Amino acid sequence: xxxxxxxxxxxxxxxxxxxxxxxxxxxxxxxELFRLKDRNDEDYCxxxxxxxxxxxxxxxxxxxxxxxxLFLYQISNKxxxxxxxxxxxxxxxxxxxxxxxxxxxxxxxAQSTYENVCESYxxxxxxxxxxxxxxxxxxxxxxxxxxxxxxxxxxxGEDTLMICESCGYGCNEDIEVEMKLKxxxxxxxxxxxxxxxxxxxxxxxxxxxxEPFELSIDNKYLEMGCFGLGVSRILAAAVExxxxxxxxxxxxxxxxxxxxxITPKKGSNEEKNNITQFGEDLASHLSDNMFYDDVIIDxxxxxxxxxxxxxxxxxxxxxxxxxxxxxLNETPKVEMISAYNNESFEMxxxxxxxxxxxxxxxxxxxx
Amino acid sequence: xxxxxxxxxxxxxxxxxxxxxxxxxxxxxxxELFRLKDRNDEDYCxxxxxxxxxxxxxxxxxxxxxxxxLFLYQISNKxxxxxxxxxxxxxxxxxxxxxxxxxxxxxxxAQSTYENVCESYxxxxxxxxxxxxxxxxxxxxxxxxxxxxxxxxxxxGEDTLMICESCGYGCNEDIEVEMKLKxxxxxxxxxxxxxxxxxxxxxxxxxxxxEPFELSIDNKYLEMGCFGLGVSRILAAAVExxxxxxxxxxxxxxxxxxxxxITPKKGSNEEKNNITQFGEDLASHLSDNMFYDDVIIDxxxxxxxxxxxxxxxxxxxxxxxxxxxxxLNETPKVEMISAYNNESFEMxxxxxxxxxxxxxxxxxxxx
Numbered sequence: 001x002x003x004x005x006x007x008x009x010x011x012x013x014x015x016x017x018x019x020x021x022x023x024x025x026x027x028x029x030x031x032e033l034f035r036l037k038d039r040n041d042e043d044y045c046x047x048x049x050x051x052x053x054x055x056x057x058x059x060x061x062x063x064x065x066x067x068x069x070l071f072l073y074q075i076s077n078k079x080x081x082x083x084x085x086x087x088x089x090x091x092x093x094x095x096x097x098x099x100x101x102x103x104x105x106x107x108x109x110a111q112s113t114y115e116n117v118c119e120s121y122x123x124x125x126x127x128x129x130x131x132x133x134x135x136x137x138x139x140x141x142x143x144x145x146x147x148x149x150x151x152x153x154x155x156x157g158e159d160t161l162m163i164c165e166s167c168g169y170g171c172n173e174d175i176e177v178e179m180k181l182k183x184x185x186x187x188x189x190x191x192x193x194x195x196x197x198x199x200x201x202x203x204x205x206x207x208x209x210x211e212p213f214e215l216s217i218d219n220k221y222l223e224m225g226c227f228g229l230g231v232s233r234i235l236a237a238a239v240e241x242x243x244x245x246x247x248x249x250x251x252x253x254x255x256x257x258x259x260x261x262i263t264p265k266k267g268s269n270e271e272k273n274n275i276t277q278f279g280e281d282l283a284s285h286l287s288d289n290m291f292y293d294d295v296i297i298d299x300x301x302x303x304x305x306x307x308x309x310x311x312x313x314x315x316x317x318x319x320x321x322x323x324x325x326x327x328l329n330e331t332p333k334v335e336m337i338s339a340y341n342n343e344s345f346e347m348x349x350x351x352x353x354x355x356x357x358x359x360x361x362x363x364x365x366x367x
Numbered sequence: 368x369x370x371x372x373x374x375x376x377x378x379x380x381x382x383x384x385x386x387x388x389x390x391x392x393x394x395x396x397x398x399e400l401f402r403l404k405d406r407n408d409e410d411y412c413x414x415x416x417x418x419x420x421x422x423x424x425x426x427x428x429x430x431x432x433x434x435x436x437l438f439l440y441q442i443s444n445k446x447x448x449x450x451x452x453x454x455x456x457x458x459x460x461x462x463x464x465x466x467x468x469x470x471x472x473x474x475x476x477a478q479s480t481y482e483n484v485c486e487s488y489x490x491x492x493x494x495x496x497x498x499x500x501x502x503x504x505x506x507x508x509x510x511x512x513x514x515x516x517x518x519x520x521x522x523x524g525e526d527t528l529m530i531c532e533s534c535g536y537g538c539n540e541d542i543e544v545e546m547k548l549k550x551x552x553x554x555x556x557x558x559x560x561x562x563x564x565x566x567x568x569x570x571x572x573x574x575x576x577x578e579p580f581e582l583s584i585d586n587k588y589l590e591m592g593c594f595g596l597g598v599s600r601i602l603a604a605a606v607e608x609x610x611x612x613x614x615x616x617x618x619x620x621x622x623x624x625x626x627x628x629i630t631p632k633k634g635s636n637e638e639k640n641n642i643t644q645f646g647e648d649l650a651s652h653l654s655d656n657m658f659y660d661d662v663i664i665d666x667x668x669x670x671x672x673x674x675x676x677x678x679x680x681x682x683x684x685x686x687x688x689x690x691x692x693x694x695l696n697e698t699p700k701v702e703m704i705s706a707y708n709n710e711s712f713e714m715x716x717x718x719x720x721x722x723x724x725x726x727x728x729x730x731x732x733x734x
Contacts, residue, residue, distance in 0.1 A: 002660050013380065013444055014401075014413070014461050034381075036403040036413075038460065039448050046381070046403075046413075077380055077444065081406050093405065094381050293369050 004120050006071035006100055011053045013077055017043035019052040022212045028141060034079050046079035051226055054101040055209040065217055069113045073100035089236035096231040103222045110223035114204045117227050121200055128251040130238055135161050135170035143208040150200030152237045157197035164189050197237040202227040247339060248316035252363055258294040259286055260317040262308050266301040270325060278332055279323035290356055313339060371487050373438035373467055378420045380444055384410035386419040389579045395508060401446050413446035418593055421468040422576040432584055436480045440467035456603035463598040470589045477590035481571045484594050488567055495618040497605055502528050502537035510575040517567030519604045524564035531556050564604040569594040614706060615683035619730055625661040626653055627684040629675050633668040637692060645699055646690035657723050680706060
């Protein structure tokens with residue numbers, strides 16, 4: 001986000017009713033909005049999104065033309081009293097969202113900002129190596145003129161997309177109905193329906209919020225954009241689309257642990273010959289030089305290697321290193337299993353370090 | 368926190384009433400607890416602290432002896448419907464807390480864990496270079512057997528401490544009243560009262576929460592500790608105790624920006640000779656190699672250097688670099704002002720880089 005000039009802020013979760021009354025959303029929201037009162041009987045809600053708050057902040061701080069386009073983002077909890085909230089992190093009453101708000105001087109620059117940010121969101125999904133789809137969508141209670149959703153295709157998804165397999169055009173079903181689309185508007189091919197999980201949503205808001213807050217420069221209301229990424233939902237959706245029955249898989253960048261090192265079974269020859277230490281040294285090296293805290297040692301040595309390997313696969317460890325018999329060789333070797341393709345290699349310590357250096361460099365490239 | 372073996376988790380802000388009913392706090396809390404309902408008329412509160420939630424999680428996941436002591440922490444929003452909530456971040460209805468919960472097998476190990484964590488909290492304040500005081504305190508609604516508070520001494524504080532200037536003993540006024548202390552219990556000296564701001568609080572909880580949640584191993588309830596640091600309050604309190612009338616000061620480690628570079632005034636000789644570029648190159652170097660995103664360029668070149676210097680001091684920039692006349696020298700020099708002691712130095716580019724390397728190393732040392 002900093003790469004596109006965005007500044008990180010943090011807005012409150014508990015928002016005074018007067019802010020949403022200004023935009024009209026205090027009454028427009030039906031039961032989805034969590035409302036509560038403080039000890040002085042003042043009305044608050046738990047913010048489902050932050051358009052009013054951020055507009056109020058920018059208004060309060062007085063921006064100059066030179067500061068535009070202004071990009072403000074946060075990563076914080078959002079609250080929505082969902083009717084269906086059954087699928088764990090996919091749809092929860094409380095969830096983590098990264099939301100970015102932009103302010104521009106006129107429609108043209110707002111449009112270019114909008115495309116710029118959408119492009120950076122696409123890059124995020126590419127870095128996560130997720131097969132995503134950006135589609136046209138309706139604007140709903142957030143409002144505005146133009147809106148796009150980011151989706152991961154999956155049968156557990158609650159949304160239905162209409163996709164043109166020829167040119168790649170896609171829209172949410174709602175749009176298809178609204179616009180009476182039968183065929184792809186670009187190449188006239190049949191649209192194919194696919195179930196999908198929404199993981200991001202962007203809106204070109206126009207002046208919907210800047211007008212009621214009187215946020216203007218040279219008597220022109222600023223043009224806003226807003227862009228949400230469902231952080232906790234991306235985690236759950238990615239696991240949903242990447243995993244198999246026997247193996248949980250996270251995108252490497254967000255896997256809670258990157259490497260697990262399985263040490264020898266208690267009472268084995270390997271254990272007696274002290275190669276457990278070899279595993280611990282490797283763990284320290286990977287932890288200190290490459291993966292920070294994301295390396296664990298599975299030292300439940302009362303369990304077999306096979307049982308621990310299965311557990312590690314179920315936990316979603318991308319790289320499992322087994323310190324076994326060949327660690328006793330003159331040049332010790334370990335077995336390295338990459339969970340992404342279930343490949344297994346025998347590697348020396350220096351080979352394994354080279355391998356992880358390559359993995360890490362590949363993943364740090366800004367695509 | 369990872370250095371003492373703690374694992375980071377994230378618990379919900381919205382907590383179902385059934386959890387607090389188990390511990391009895393649903394009724395014990397008076398008006399400080401924010402309560403709300405969902406669309407099915409179920410009762411929730413906004414967590415003021417997370418003892419019940421974390422105990423429920425540990426109970427649900429079944430820990431083994433080998434996993435103890437277990438340290439779980441989070442950094443998240445807490446909510447309390449405070450009567451007085453006037454002093455900005457010092458006392459807000461919503462605030463950021465780092466809370467750590469520990470689980471031990473018996474009282475003795477819980478006591479050693481307690482001291483261990485208190486020690487690590489002291490190290491945090493030392494790294495922030497804050498003059499803090501750890502004192503005995505009462506346990507209040509959180510409960511437990513032993514409790515200590517961490518304070519910054521300041522006249523704007525709402526707490527009063529009783530401090531022995533001879534041996535360093537200190538306690539909160541409440542304890543003094545409760546224990547009818549007149550003199551220091553260790554060296555019999557007169558206790559001196561001082562106003563202070565509470566920035567952390569630790570509790571040796573005993574089995575207050577593990578009993579109602581039936582969290583036990585070998586028929587013994589686990590012994591808990593809990594440890595809170597008021598993250599947003601530390602920020603405000605540190606500014607309070609470090610600043611002067613003309614200068615805001617943050618601890619270097621948490622200053623939002625570390626370095627500001629003031630470029631030449633529009634129309635000046637310096638600007639005409641293109642030394643603005645020199646300032647921008649220096650900013651890039653410091654940003655890329657030392658301070659990540661924490662370097663800003665104050666390019667409001669329509670304002671005088673003096674005016675911008677004052678602004679930078681009011682914003683709390685620890686290091687202000689002025690690119691002025693001497694940047695035109697054969698070996699260009701800039702002026703570097705350290706806000707912590709208002710010293711000013713003339714430095715070449717390589718001297719300034721050496722200087723910041725030293726500053727950074729000093730601050731990264733784990734004291």
